[in-house]
Amino acid sequence: MRLPVDPFIALLLGTVGLAALLPARGPAADAVSGASTAAIALLFFLYGARLSTRETLDGLRHWRLHLTVLGCTFLLYPLLGLAAQGLVPYVLTPALYGGFLFLTLVPSTVQSSIAFTSVARGNVSAAICAGSFSSLAGIVLTPLLVALLIDGAGGGFSADSVLRIVLQLLAPFLAGQLLRRWVGGFLTRHRKALGLVDRGSILLVVYTAFSAGMVQGIWQQVTPPRLLALLGAEAVLLALMLTVSWFGAKRLGFAREDRIAVQFAGSKKSLAAGLPMAGVLFGAEASLAVLPLMLFHQMQLMVCAVIARRRSRDPVTGADGHEPVSPPRPVAGADGPEPVSPRASDAAAGIAAGTATRSG
Template identity: 80%
Template sequence: MKRLRRPVRLPIDPYVVLLLGTVGLAALFPARGTAADVSAGASTAAIALLFFLYGARLSTREALDGLRHWRLHVTVLACTFLIFPVLGLAARGLVPVLLTHPLYQGLLFLTLVPSTVQSSIAFTSIARGNVPAAICAGSFSSLVGIVVTPLLAAVLLGGSGGGPSADSLVKIVLQLLVPFLAGQVLRQWIGGFVTRHKKVLGYVDRGSILLVVYTAFSEGVVQGIWHRVSPIRLGGLLVVEAVLLAVMLLLTWYGAKALRFGREDRITIQFAGSKKSLAAGLPMAGVLFGAHASLAVLPLMLFHQMQLMVCAVIARRRAQDPASEQGPAASEDASANPSPVDAGPRSG
């Protein structure tokens, strides 16, 4: 008797629900006056704390140990920081037909953000891909993105209104790079503490991001930015993002096949090379865009949920592929609880 397949459940990320709730709170009760100043100061401190914890959590040595599989990592980095931005630049022709200029800026910014760590590992494991390579690829992308994403944003967005300015480079160094490097330097002393309390610190990570989102969207509401976005424009953004995700999923899979990677490595390349990190992108946008961050992060928030839902279906189908029976079994923990929410860089 033929066994019936279990229906694929699309993951609705609880954290995205919290993010949307935070957006709603900012829309109804935006921070004004003194409250806005306090919120902005707290948001700045939260971003610095986020990147300090990223530095303390990320094991550079373990990431460098993965250089033995350098072809895979170069391929993932090329997808993340080369092909994605090229597609983002190509979408410039959709302004103003489908996208407004601010929404296009947000779309281009999302193409510059590093890949995820946790969700790439989870879906690679479910699909029976190369999990160790996924860990290293995610770590490499996060490490490179600390420097490359702000620089690409300064080059590609610096010439247009609302994009990064020269002052942003100073903020990048002070709010992103310095805390991250401090975390890396202090990792040998505090790494054990961070590992033992990673669950509690995970709440600190996510709470900090919620604060950044509230501050950014409050500024947008106070300045009347949201009156410039119509439902038709949002629909156009969703269509463009769906096409972008589909193109990247196809390119990563068939491109890796053309480069003669094995099945397990192709799975890793597809999931690590087609994703964008919400946890890394939101605080970066807060630093780079300031008062314009609310529209800049909207495309990233929508893309994040879209990639989770689509990749959940793909991962399950890859796991049911007869060819997957020849590869190593997926991790039981990851399969049972994939936790596709990206919580930022973590050690392997």
């Protein structure tokens, strides 16, 4: 069985290496920082333009499921992140713990949640809507939670930090939603080219953050044993969320298809949304803030791929114990009308390519 090693992670690691060897300094750093700010605004404009308002409204009938996913993403995850403070300083350094806590505050994924839910024969429509709601809520909730829970992040609720959030995140997102009627067709026709724009923008944000970290010498705080400890803490975090989201959804009375959507949408974190948010919220300290999220992203892809494949082989019966549940029909994707294949081999092959470039 081939695990989905995301090629975009390789590009991110290459960008980190470039920043380590050739960090931007002086006037070059100012130019890169300005370009990064523009890239973040562009990213959130595209996120807003791609989010289908119609699909979001159609999904309101699954409000219990969406509230469960939001509770996992923005309540249970942060509580576990706060509990992990007991690992400081014996397992995690204060700086790495700040990044660990930040990853628990970002919204859920969209594209990979859809793919994994489809592989496992779950409620794909609910996964689309749940991921979309999470991305939308994260525009407001993630900066709010960062300001409340991470000391000094973004300067708290100062006028300057609020203005940065509004101008770089919220305003472009709302502009994309307002202009979706006119630009949606263009985005659909040029999806591959815009995917390159997405990836290039995120790579620029990463280069800017890690360049600043190299100039300030903060990477001297990270040693191989600390990285291994971080991976261990993240593995425990992911295992807890996968377990609680599955059995918690069962306890709440959700059907199997809905439990699958809850598990995959409620247990994962968005790299594409988290990286630019960190650039806005943490500034020069963003490099250590995004490192745990980058590692967690690859881990969740690999683990969820295994779980989805196993769920796809589970015997599925209806309420009477013998009526088969039909596989999910092709539905509109998060970025427009895009069929989602129910076959594990097809979906697993496409997970990595789309995960980091869309709103998930």
